[in-house]
Amino acid sequence: MEYSEYMNEYRTHPIKRIRAKVRANRLADAAWRTVIFFVGFFLIGVGIVLLVLPGPGWLMIFLGFLTLATEFAWASRALAPLRSRLEKAKLTGKKPWWFYILVIVFAIASALASYWVWITFEG
Secondary structure, three states, X not given: OOHHHHHHHOOOOHXXXXXXXXXXXXXXXXXXXXXXXHHHHHHHHHHHHHHHOOOOXXXXXXXXXXXXXXXXXXXXXXXXXXXXXXXXXXXXXXOOHHHHHHHHHHHHHHHHHHHHHHHHOOO
């Protein structure tokens, strides 16, 4: 595909214009995809390590998959269920009724536990 064909597809956003220039050159495109591959798997690896250590492990894993999904269809397909759930949540804008009950029960249990600790260890 020629550079002009990519430019017709990506007219507006500057990052898309840069990506179109890179895609027009086969060597640059291969280098770009290689860098994205290693950055994505590096983020996933850091996320796996952070699952054991203190840190945002799942967030890093999702960022790694999001990075990979910019260039690879298999990563985009792996994120499809998450995207559909997020889209559904965005459209509804409401949490299910059981979530509110769970929050209320947790708040009451926390208040009772705090009161018990206060009475028991008041000294």
